[in-house]
Amino acid sequence: EDKVVQSPLSLVVHEGDTVTLNCSYEVTNFRSLLWYKQEKKAPTFLFMLTSSGIEKKSGRLSSILDKKELFSILNITATQTGDSAIYLCAVEAGDTGNQFYFGTGTSLTVIP
Amino acid sequence: NAGVTQTPKFRVLKTGQSMTLLCAQDMNHEYMYWYRQDPGMGLRLIHYSVGEGTTAKGEVPDGYNVSRLKKQNFLLGLESAAPSQTSVYFCASSKILWNTEAFFGQGTRLTVV
Numbered sequence: 001e002d003k004v005v006q007s008p009l010s011l012v013v014h015e016g017d018t019v020t021l022n023c024s025y026e027v028t029n030f031r032s033l034l035w036y037k038q039e040k041k042a043p044t045f046l047f048m049l050t051s052s053g054i055e056k057k058s059g060r061l062s063s064i065l066d067k068k069e070l071f072s073i074l075n076i077t078a079t080q081t082g083d084s085a086i087y088l089c090a091v092e093a094g095d096t097g098n099q100f101y102f103g104t105g106t107s108l109t110v111i112p
Numbered sequence: 113n114a115g116v117t118q119t120p121k122f123r124v125l126k127t128g129q130s131m132t133l134l135c136a137q138d139m140n141h142e143y144m145y146w147y148r149q150d151p152g153m154g155l156r157l158i159h160y161s162v163g164e165g166t167t168a169k170g171e172v173p174d175g176y177n178v179s180r181l182k183k184q185n186f187l188l189g190l191e192s193a194a195p196s197q198t199s200v201y202f203c204a205s206s207k208i209l210w211n212t213e214a215f216f217g218q219g220t221r222l223t224v225v
Contacts, residue, residue: 003117032206036154036155040146042153042154042156042157042171043147043154043155044154045154045155050149058196077141088216090216099121099218099219100200100216100218100219101218102215102216105214
């Protein structure tokens with residue numbers, strides 16, 4: 001059964017801490033892995049990863065994919081209260097990329 | 113398995129044709145959403161529903177209509193498809209508005225030619 005599992009389910013940290021969110025997957029015909037930040041009315045796209053070992057970076061956020069071990073991590077350094085959100089991982093799979101599998105998200109709370 | 117089911121999984125339409133995407137959830141969630149995902153733009157909210165018989169516009173509602181006649185179903189309609197509506201469509205549902213924990217369907221890839 002195709003699935004995406006995120007861990008931890010929730011996390012509370014202090015401003016300035018560094019956090020690492022995990023996303024593991026088991027799918028048939030992997031195509032890409034996507035990270036979103038869910039806040040307000042729609043998830044905000046963060047990264048799309050297709051190749052192993054290539055880190056993608058945007059400001060304090062970075063992510064990397066390991067296609068051998070079937071997981072990805074999302075790192076946030078020097079966290080701020082504005083980083084508080086649910087972070088979603090989704091995997092695109094299937095012969096023609098017609099299937100997306102979402103994890104249930106990691107709820108991150110950053111306290112001052 | 114409990115969750116959100118979308119049908120169809122993919123479809124090719126000609127410009128001007130109409131179609132309906134069906135979203136069904138069996139978790140008794142009050143809130144349901146339709147999003148579209150386009151390259152580099154993430155998910156954009158089309159319409160949403162806060163309960164049976166109610167619908168509301170999201171960020172990009174033009175060209176789409178929705179209905180929530182039954183709590184478990186949320187339908188997205190395209191009356192006259194346009195190439196700009198080529199996208200991947202996601203349905204989601206949640207217990208609390210704007211989630212805290214939203215469940216997503218597997219997506220519908222729509223191509224309008």
